[in-house]
Amino acid sequence: MTTQQYDAIVIGGGHNGLTAAAYLAKAGRKTLVLERRHVLGGAAVSEELYPGFTFSVCSYVVSLFRPHIIRELNLAKHGMEIIPLEASYLPLPDGDSLCRWADPHETRREIARFSKRDAEVYPEFGMAMNKLAQFARHIIDNKAPDPTSTRISDLMQLLKLSKAFNQLDPDLMQLNMQLLTMSAVEFLDLWFESPVLKSPMSVSGIIGTFLGVRSPGTAYVLLHHYMGEIDGAFRSWGFSKGGTGQISNAIANAARSFGAEIRTEAPVDRILIERGRAVGVVLPNGDEIRAKTVISGLDPHRTFLGLVGEKNLDPEFTTQIKRFKMRGSSGKVNLAVDRLPQFRDGRTGTHHLRGDVAIAPSIDYLETAYDQAKYGDFSSRPYLNVVIPSLVDPSVAPPGKHIISCFVQYAPYDIKEGASYWPNRREAFGDAVVDTLAEYCPGLKESILYRQVLTPWDLEQEFGLTEGNIFHGELSPEQLLFNRPASGWARYQTPIRNLWMCGSGTHPGGGIMAAPGELAAKTMLTSGAV
Amino acid sequence: MPIPTPFHPRTSELCRSYRYKDWSGYIAVCAYATYADREYFAFRYAAGLIDVTPLFKYDVTGPDAASFLARVMARDIRKLKAQQVSYACWCDEDGKLLDDGTVWRIDDNHYRVTAADHHLAWFHRNTAGLNVTITDVTDSIAALSLQGPLSREILNHATGSVVDGLRFFRLTNTNIANRDVIITRTGYTGDLGYEIWTASEDALAVYDAIYEAGTPLGMQPAGLDAMDITRIEAGFILNGVDYFSANHCLIESRKSTPLEADLAWTVQLNREPFIGQAALKAEKARGQDRAFVGLVMEWDEFEAHFAEHGLPPEICSAAWRDPIPIYDTLGNHVGQATSGAWSPMLKKNLALATVKAEFATPGTQLRMETTVEYVRKTVPVTVTEKPFYNPERKRK
Numbered sequence: 001m002t003t004q005q006y007d008a009i010v011i012g013g014g015h016n017g018l019t020a021a022a023y024l025a026k027a028g029r030k031t032l033v034l035e036r037r038h039v040l041g042g043a044a045v046s047e048e049l050y051p052g053f054t055f056s057v058c059s060y061v062v063s064l065f066r067p068h069i070i071r072e073l074n075l076a077k078h079g080m081e082i083i084p085l086e087a088s089y090l091p092l093p094d095g096d097s098l099c100r101w102a103d104p105h106e107t108r109r110e111i112a113r114f115s116k117r118d119a120e121v122y123p124e125f126g127m128a129m130n131k132l133a134q135f136a137r138h139i140i141d142n143k144a145p146d147p148t149s150t151r152i153s154d155l156m157q158l159l160k161l162s163k164a165f166n167q168l169d170p171d172l173m174q175l176n177m178q179l180l181t182m183s184a185v186e187f188l189d190l191w192f193e194s195p196v197l198k199s200p201m202s203v204s205g206i207i208g209t210f211l212g213v214r215s216p217g218t219a220y221v222l223l224h225h226y227m228g229e230i231d232g233a234f235r236s237w238g239f240s241k242g243g244t245g246q247i248s249n250a251i252a253n254a255a256r257s258f259g260a261e262i263r264t265e266a267p268v269d270r271i272l273i274e275r276g277r278a279v280g281v282v283l284p285n286g287d288e289i290r291a292k293t294v295i296s297g298l299d300p301h302r303t304f305l306g307l308v309g310e311k312n313l314d315p316e317f318t319t320q321i322k323r324f325k326m327r328g329s330s331g332k333v334n335l336a337v338d339r340l341p342q343f344r345d346g347r348t349g350t351h352h353l354r355g356d357v358a359i360a361p362s363i364d365y366l367e368t369a370y371d372q373a374k375y376g377d378f379s380s381r382p383y384l385n386v387v388i389p390s391l392v393d394p395s396v397a398p399p400g401k402h403i404i405s406c407f408v409q410y411a412p413y414d415i416k417e418g419a420s421y422w423p424n425r426r427e428a429f430g431d432a433v434v435d436t437l438a439e440y441c442p443g444l445k446e447s448i449l450y451r452q453v454l455t456p457w458d459l460e461q462e463f464g465l466t467e468g469n470i471f472h473g474e475l476s477p478e479q480l481l482f483n484r485p486a487s488g489w490a491r492y493q494t495p496i497r498n499l500w501m502c503g504s505g506t507h508p509g510g511g512i513m514a515a516p517g518e519l520a521a522k523t524m525l526t527s528g529a530v
Numbered sequence: 531m532p533i534p535t536p537f538h539p540r541t542s543e544l545c546r547s548y549r550y551k552d553w554s555g556y557i558a559v560c561a562y563a564t565y566a567d568r569e570y571f572a573f574r575y576a577a578g579l580i581d582v583t584p585l586f587k588y589d590v591t592g593p594d595a596a597s598f599l600a601r602v603m604a605r606d607i608r609k610l611k612a613q614q615v616s617y618a619c620w621c622d623e624d625g626k627l628l629d630d631g632t633v634w635r636i637d638d639n640h641y642r643v644t645a646a647d648h649h650l651a652w653f654h655r656n657t658a659g660l661n662v663t664i665t666d667v668t669d670s671i672a673a674l675s676l677q678g679p680l681s682r683e684i685l686n687h688a689t690g691s692v693v694d695g696l697r698f699f700r701l702t703n704t705n706i707a708n709r710d711v712i713i714t715r716t717g718y719t720g721d722l723g724y725e726i727w728t729a730s731e732d733a734l735a736v737y738d739a740i741y742e743a744g745t746p747l748g749m750q751p752a753g754l755d756a757m758d759i760t761r762i763e764a765g766f767i768l769n770g771v772d773y774f775s776a777n778h779c780l781i782e783s784r785k786s787t788p789l790e791a792d793l794a795w796t797v798q799l800n801r802e803p804f805i806g807q808a809a810l811k812a813e814k815a816r817g818q819d820r821a822f823v824g825l826v827m828e829w830d831e832f833e834a835h836f837a838e839h840g841l842p843p844e845i846c847s848a849a850w851r852d853p854i855p856i857y858d859t860l861g862n863h864v865g866q867a868t869s870g871a872w873s874p875m876l877k878k879n880l881a882l883a884t885v886k887a888e889f890a891t892p893g894t895q896l897r898m899e900t901t902v903e904y905v906r907k908t909v910p911v912t913v914t915e916k917p918f919y920n921p922e923r924k925r926k
Contacts, residue, residue, distance in 0.1 A: 120650050
C-alpha cells in the first residue's frame with residue numbers, strides 16, 4: 001500500500017484528460033494522469049496495427065480544436081501538426097460524382113452540373129452558417145451558461161450571450177431557431193433543391209447520433225461542421241500528421257513539460273470516497289493514490305455508475321445519468337491497402353481524394369440505413385465517411401501503399417441479438433462496409449492487406465466508450481449546454497466533492513476539441529478547488 | 531482550378547509573360563508582357579483588346595422581364611428602350627449593394643444583365659408572380675472589350691461600318707466574320723470603346739477577325755492590369771475592391787449603399803416598390819454616412835519624403851488595391867483609399883476612397899498614408915471630382 005499526495009489525479013489519458021492535466025500542471029499543481037491502455041490518446045490515438053501502417057484508430061480528422069489551447073499549451077512546439085483537407089468528394093452510383101473544393105468557383109461549377117441555383121446558394125448558406133458559428137463560438141469557448149443561477153458572474157455571462165444573440169440579424173435568429181428544432185433534411189430543403197448536394201450535407205447532422213437525417217433536432221449538428229477552424233480560417237478540417245494520436249502525444253508532451261506525471265497501463269478500479277468526498281483512486285491491486293482532487297476524463301456512465309458507484313450517489317442524480325443517452329450508432333473500419341482506390345468517375349489525379357469521401361448517394365439511402373438500425377441491425381449499405389490520410393501524410397504508410405479509414409453509420413450498439421453478440425457479427429459488418437465501398441471502387445477488395453473492424457461493442461470494450469458512443473453521449477440539443485451531462489452539473493463539478501469531470505460528456509461536447517479539458521481545469525483553478 | 535475562356539487558344543499564345551489570374555473561375559491574362567504599359571498606352575492612343583468573358587451574364591425574357599428588372603434593380607429599367615444599355619446597381623432588402631453592372635434591352639421582352647458576381651439564385655427568389663425566365667448565359671457567351679480612340683475604326687473594318695452610328699450605351703446586332711454578334715458601346719476604361727458578345731463556339735473566328743482588323747492600327751491584346759489603371763482614371767468603382775457585395779460581408783460595416791458608393795445617380799427612388807427602396811429612402815432623408823470619392827495626391831510633399839533619403843520619388847507602374855488609411859488634417863482616421871494608380875495621362879497619383887460624408891466635398895484636403903523607405907508617412911491628397919480622365923470621344 002502506497003500513499004502519495006497529488007493535487008490532482010486525472011483518470012483517463014484521452015485528449016481531454018491530458019489537456020486538463022496540462023493546464024493544472026502549468027498552474028503549478030502536482031498532477032498525475034492514469035491511462036488504462038498502453039498508449040495515450042483515448043479515442044484520439046495512433047497505433048501501428050500492421051507493420052508500416054499507422055492508423056488513426058478511432059477519430060480521424062480534426063476541426064474543432066480550440067486555437068487558443070494550441071497557443072496556451074504551445075502544442076505546435078510539442079509536435080501538433082495539422083494538414084488541411086482539400087476536398088469533399090461524393091461518388092455516385094451512376095458513375096458521376098460531386099466534389100466540393102476550397103476554390104469557390106470550382107465548387108460552384110461542380111454543383112451547377114446538378115443545380116445552377118444551388119451552386120449560388122451554397123456560398124450564401126456557408127455565410128449564414130459562419131455567422132451563426134461566430135455566435136456559437138461564444139458558447140464553446142466558455143463554460144455552459146446557467147439560466148437558473150443568480151450569481152453576478154453567471155448573470156453577466158447570460159447578458160453577454162444575449163447581447164451577442166441580439167446582434168444577430170433577425171433572419172439569423174430565425175435560422176438559429178430552425179436549426180434547433182428541424183431535421184437536417186428539412187433545414188437543407190429550405191435552401192437547396194438538388195438531392196445530390198443535400199445528401200452529403202445532411203450527414204453532418206447525424207454523425208455520432210442515433211437519429212436519421214429526417215429526425216428533428218439533427219439540423220443543429222450541421223452547425224458543428226461550420227465551427228471548426230485551422231489557423232483562424234473558418235470551416236476547415238484537417239489531418240493530424242502522424243494520426244490523431246499525435247495530438248494527444250503533443251498535449252502529453254506539453255503536460256510533462258509543465259511537470260505532470262503520466263502513467264500508462266495504469267487502470268483505476270474505483271474512486272476513493274471518504275465522507276462524501278473524493279480523496280484519491282484505488283488501483284486494481286488495492287493500492288491507493290491520494291489527491292486533493294480527482295478529475296475523470298471518462299464518460300458520465302463510466303465515471304458515476306462505474307468508478308463512483310450508485311451507492312455513493314443521490315438516486316435522482318443516478319437517474320439523470322442513466323437517462324443521458326449514449327446509444328452508439330457508428331463503427332469504424334480501417335484498411336491497409338497496397339494501392340490507391342480507383343473510383344469509377346474517371347477523375348484523374350488525387351486531389352479529389354485528399355479530403356473526405358462520402359458514401360451518401362441519396363437521402364433515401366441514408367434513411368434506409370437508419371431504418372435497419374432502428375430495428376436492431378447494422379446498415380447493410382451504410383453511410384461511410386472515408387479518408388485516405390496517407391495521401392497527404394506519407395509518414396503513416398509505406399511508399400505507394402495507403403490507409404483507408406472508414407467511419408461507418410449505422411451500427412447500433414444494441415443489435416437485436418444483444419450488444420454482447422457483436423463479436424459474432426463483426427466480420428459480417430466489416431464485409432458490409434467493404435462491399436459498399438467496393439461498389440464505387442472496383443478492385444478495392446483485392447488491394448486489402450489488413451482490415452480492422454471496430455463495432456460499437458469494440459469501442460466500448462477497447463476504448464471505454466460506453467455503448468460505443470464516440471462523443472461520450474449524443475450531441476443532440478437536449479443533451480447540450482446546461483444539460484450536459486446532467487442539469488445542475490454542467491460545469492465540471494459533480495455531486496461528490498473534489499470529484500470533477502473533464503471528458504467529452506461535459507460542455508461543449510465531443511470531437512477533438514480539447515475544450516472540455518481546458519474549461520474543466522480553468523474552472524477548478526478559478527474556483528480554488530485545486 | 532480556373533478554366534480557360536473560349537479565347538484562350540489565342541490569348542495564351544500571345545501571353546508571353548505567363549501572368550494570369552483567376553477571374554470568377556476563369557483564367558484571365560494580367561498582362562501579355564512583363565510590364566503593362568504598352569497595353570495601357572494602346573487603350574489611350576490606339577486600342578486594346580481584352581477578354582471579358584468571365585463577367586456573369588444573364589438573359590431575362592418574358593412579358594414581365596421589365597417589371598422583374600425594375601423590381602430588383604435600383605434603376606427603373608422599364609424606361610429602357612430597345613437597343614439601349616443602362617448602368618445599374620442592385621441591393622438587398624436593407625439597401626446594401628449586391629452588385630453593379632449593365633442592363634441591356636435587346637428587344638421588347640429580351641434583356642441581358644452583366645454582373646461582377648453571380649445572382650441567378652437571388653434573381654429567381656424575386657420572380658414571384660411574374661412571367662419571366664432567367665437564364666445564366668455566362669458560359670455560353672464569350673465577350674471581348676475593344677477600347678481606345680481607334681476602336682471605332684477597327685470595328686468598322688471588321689463589321690463593314692456598322693458601328694459608325696452606334697451611340698454611347700446603345701447596342702446593335704450585327705455580324706463579324708459571318709458570325710452573329712451583339713456590339714454594345716460600353717466599357718470599363720472611360721474611353722471610346724465597344725464590347726463584342728458572341729456565342730462561345732464563334733469566339734475564335736470573331737477574335738481572329740478583330741485581331742486582323744486591329745493590328746495594322748496598333749491594337750494590342752490587353753490584360754487586366756492595364757485595364758485597372760484606366761478604370762481608376764475613369765473613377766469606376768469595382769465590386770470586391772472598392773466595395774463588397776452584402777452577400778459576402780460578415781459584418782454590417784463592410785457593406786455599402788449606392789449613395790455611399792456614389793451611385794445615387796443610378797437610383798430612382800420614387801416609383802413602384804423595388805428591393806431596398808424603403809431603406810434607401812430612409813438613408814436619403816437621414817443623409818449618408820460615407821462617400822466614395824476621388825483623391826489626387828499633392829506632389830511636393832511626396833517628393834520631399836523621398837528626398838530626405840536621397841531618393842527620387844517612386845512611381846508604381848501598376849495599380850494597387852491594398853486599402854490605405856485616410857486621415858483628416860488633424861490626423862483623425864476618416865476613411866480608406868481602396869485602389870489607386872499613377873496616371874500616365876494626367877501625371878498624377880490617383881486614388882479612389884471611401885471617406886466620412888463630411889469630407890467628401892471636392893477641394894477638401896485630407897492625408898493618405900504612404901510608406902517611404904520602410905517608414906510610414908502621410909501625404910496630402912485633395913478630394914477631386916470623378917472621372918479624373920474623361921476624353922470627349924468617349925460619348926461622341
